[in-house]
Amino acid sequence: MEKYDVVVIGGGPAGSTVAKELVEQGKKVLVLEKRKEIGFPNHCSGLVSEEFISFAGVDSSLVLNKIKGASFYLHSDKIFSFKDNKTHAVVIDRTAFDRKVAESAMQNGAAYLFNSNVKGIERVGGKLHIHYENRSIRTVEAPLLVIASGARSSVLRLAGFKRVRGETIRTLQVEGTVSLPDEDVAYLYINNEISPNWFAWAIPLGGGKARIGLGSDRGENLLPLLEALKKRWTLLKGKKINIESKVAWLIPIGFMDRPFKENIVVVGDAARAVKPFSGGGLHTGLISAHIASQVLLTALSKKNYSEKMLSNYARLCDIPVRNEIKKGIMLRKIYRSMDDIEKEKFLLSLDNENAKKIIFNSGHIDHPWEVGYKLLKYIKSPLFYYLKSHLF
Secondary structure, eight states: OEEOSEEEEOOSHHHHHHHHHHHTTTOOEEEEOSSSSTTOSOOSOOEEOHHHHHHTTOOGGGEEEEEOEEEEEOTTSOEEEEEOSSOOEEEEOHHHHHHHHHHHHHHTTOEEESSOEEEEEEEETTEEEEEEEESEEEEEEESEEEEOOOTTOSHHHHTTOOOOOSOEEEEEEEEEEOOOSOTTEEEEEOOTTTSTTSOEEEEEEETTEEEEEEEESSOSOHHHHHHHHHHHOTTTTTOOOEEEEEEEEEEEOSOOSOOEETTEEEOGGGGTOSOTTTOOOHHHHHHHHHHHHHHHHHHHHHTOOOHHHHHHHHHHHIIIIIHHHHHHHHHHHHHHHSOHHHHHHHHHTTOSHHHHHHHHHHOOTTOHHHHHHHHHHHTTOHHHHHHHHHHO
8 A cells, every 4th residue: 555644635726735835845745636637627717916926836927918907897787997007916827827836746746646536535543544546446545634626525525524504606607709898807797687696707818818707606507697698798798709618616605614633634625715705716725725734744743643733724724714714704795785786886886086096005806805895984884884893
């Protein structure tokens, strides 16, 4: 039986980041990936902050486009827009990003096994036996296991974690060529009939291409909603969209209270480390991966794989991850409590120089709650006091 210091289940950005940081410190790491290659399908709009590029340790060649503003299309077809000369976000090649992180881990010595489905996890003599299928059933041993297998993962159940109660947003996105008015702007559409309790988006990639998608907190088929979006959204109405790819994924809302147990930690989307207001999971997922790596290195150095030792992972995630998610959940509660007319009234009340100054100075894709909080305060909304009482 092959033995490792750490086995990582899932070769996405969070899992590969953990693997990379552990092998850089001389640890023997195996990554089990159920798909045949990294980066497909692309489960992301690819919109991140400029700072994220350096934080993730990749170069700017992955940037496809720079975003300098946004246009909100409202249910009545009115539009609220803002834009300046500053780059507020960048669109990355998400497939290339996932591959680069994984390649970096491999180059530093991490072993990857593709087409490997985990079938069982058992604790034997203080260590774990991980059973996986790759043509045949095989077993590896490690004192530590990292679950980074995404929001749909069945591995959590195999590892004995209880189902986490919380919202799950279902999303559908297509990528292809379409003519948009301005490729420096991200487009959002707020219409509860088309995207129930979420929103739709069109993210320009440059060169006449875009990612177009929508989300819903309900269980209906999203394909009819996508067709309705193309007919109803004035941005897309009457335009030909040459679709090159289509992908669906889940956005889990609400970080796990206990993303750890003896011998095991959970990172990334599997730990629900996703911003509840925007659905972005790359930034928070990588933070959780960085913290997990440090805790695992300490556990290995002390040969202590107890639940108490690994609880340090959740404790260290409190401020940079769980606190961010908690604030996002509060904003999401406000968003869900408003109908389309109320959302439109709020956004149109921001169509002035002072409000846009707040957006330009405080708006940050990695911390969306901050600008929302300040804008509610600016318009003297009673919802500001709700947020204030719950967050501070």
